[in-house]
Amino acid sequence: MNSKPNIAFVRDHMDAAMPPPSSEVGALGWMRRNLFSSVSNTILTLLVVYVAYLIIPGSLEWSIFNAVWEGTDRLACATTQQGGELPVGWHAACWPYVIAYSKLFIYGRYPDPELWRVNLVLVMFFAGLVPLLMPSVGGKRVNLIFMLGIFPVLALVLLSGGNFEFGQSFWEKYAIFSLAVLVAVFLYMRATENSAMGAVKSTAIGLAIFAAVILFISADFGLVSIETPLWGGFVMTLVIAVTGIVVSLPLGIILALGRRSQMPAVRLFSVIFIEFWRGVPLITVLFMSSVMLPLFLPDGVSFDKLLRALIGVALFSTAYMAEVIRGGMQAIPKGQYEGAMAVGLSYWQSMRMIILPQALKIVIPGIVNTFIGLFKDTTLVSIIGLLDFLGMIVLSHSDPKWATPVQALTSYLFCALVFFIFCFSMGRYSIFMENRLNTGHR
Incomplete structure (x- = not known):
């Protein structure tokens, strides 16, 4: 007979879960995991706290208290x-x-009676931008058409007054240019065995829309003409930054595709363009556009200084944007390209529906980083006499x-x-x- 006691234990109910140790949750737990998890982290944390102790109290005292x-x-x-x-x-x-000086910092030397035009442009800009950036708000296509197509034209007319003069010679040259573009598109699409008539039709519609825009801005709306030297302040900073951002992204995509193209002429042009603009400092570009460019123009032909700066900033930013987007395209696995070809997609269809959406998603940090750099680089235009936000601040001194x-x-x-x-x-x-x-x- 077995005299040993039966010490077996069978749990017939679950004990309530015990709370985690107080040292592992809350603010104390977060600090242990993130700030004091090791000796090196502890040393770095204490060093940062000491530097903050040296800087923050004095800064708050000077700027606020x-x-x-x-x-x-x-x-x-x-x-x-x-x-x-x-x-x-x-x-x-x-x-x-x-x-x-807040008015001068925001509007520059824009005439006081016409400030309502600048305010209206700012209201339209933020009213269109905010819903465009909110994914939960619908109507993105209409909003995008407004921000990229309608708003720039209205802003130009409101800020400048419109009533631009385009002579008969301009329209003659534009007709010749349009015909040359249509022929070039037709020949290119035929050479690549794509639908030529559809591309020609889309190009013709684009050229007609551009002609309609020219006619619109040349109309007389009864607004007082405001020359660009009177523009300034933060409004000019926004004009330069937004123009550079809007222009550099699509042109950067085109140049990135061109640099990866199998056509030697297109690839060579894209490489030369990108390397040239990346190899020249922005301040040199601004000086060239402001001082040297007028020397190469025919007699009687001149560009507004702000327009020259906008073109220089946009082209400069385009080169950097192209390399950012090309990096994203190179990160796409080869199987994505092969899969697009396997289902019968053309080159442009595969780029639009398969490759570019993935590439742009990958390089969002790089794209935004380029935008931030462009936004800060707008302060360089004060060197060529354009009084942007920083220029107005210096002027007030x-x-x-x-x-x-x-x-x-x-x-x-x-x-x-x-x-x-x-x-x-x-x-x-x-x-x-x-x-x-x-x-x-x-």
């Missing part, structure tokens, strides 16, 4: 030694100066009414905050779109 927020002239931000009422040794931001030792520091801090807000917003939207379009398996 000790700053002046009310005043009508320089005396509000001057010490007793400088003729003001502030104590000797005071040194902080002078925000009344920024408030007094010559006003003796607000001349104080802290005037320049305050204005540059304000400029940096504005650029940071816009660039940071573009970066966050890029992350949002990456996460939304991410189809990988984690």
Whole structure:
């Protein structure tokens, strides 16, 4: 007989789950996992905290707590030694100066009675941009047509006043140019064994739309003509940045396709274009467009300085955009190209429906990074006499009414905050779109 006691245990119910240790959840757990997970991370965390301790309190003190927020002239931000009422040794931001010059910083020297036109353009721009960036809002095709087709024309007419003059010689040259383009498209499509008539018809419609736009902007709407030298401020920064962004993306796609083309002439042209514009500094491009380009134009032919800067910035950005998109296309597996050919898709169909959607999704960070760089590079146009946002800030320094030792520091801090807000917003939207379009398996 077995005298050993039966010590078997069979669980007949589940115990309630115990809460996780307090050191693994909440703020303390997050800090242990992310800030103090190892000796090196702990050292780096303490170093960052020490640097923040050195920078943040003094910055807040200078820009907010000790700053002046009310005043009508320089005396509000001057010490007793400088003729003001502030104590000797005071040194902080002078925000009344920024408030007094806010109109100049935003609109430049645009005439006051016509500011409603600029405000209307800004309202249309943000009213069209916000729903376009929100995936949950429908009507993307109509919104895109408005932002890329209708809005630029309306903005040009409102800001400049319209009533552009195009002589008879222009229309004669345009007719010859259109005929040459149609013939070239027809021959190219026949050589590649694609539908020639469909491409010719689409090209003809595009040329007709462009002619209609020319007729529209040449009409007299009764608006006062405002020359571009009177434009300026943040509005000019937006004009240059948006134009460069809108132009560089489609042209970059075309050049990226051209650099990967099997046609030697197309590939050679794309390589020369990209390498030339990438190898020249933007400031040199702006100087060339402003100073040298008029020397090569025929007598009586001239381009507006702003238009020359827009073309230079757009072409410069296009070269970088083309390489970003080409990198995305090279990341697409070869099987995607072979699969597109296997189902009978033509070259343009496979690019439009298979390759480019995947490539553009891959290079979203690179595209947005190029946009951010372009947005910041717009400040270089002040070197050629275009008073953009930064140019207007520098111009305001010559006003003796607000001349104080802290005037320049305050204005540059304000400029940096504005650029940071816009660039940071573009970066966050890029992350949002990456996460939304991410189809990988984690």
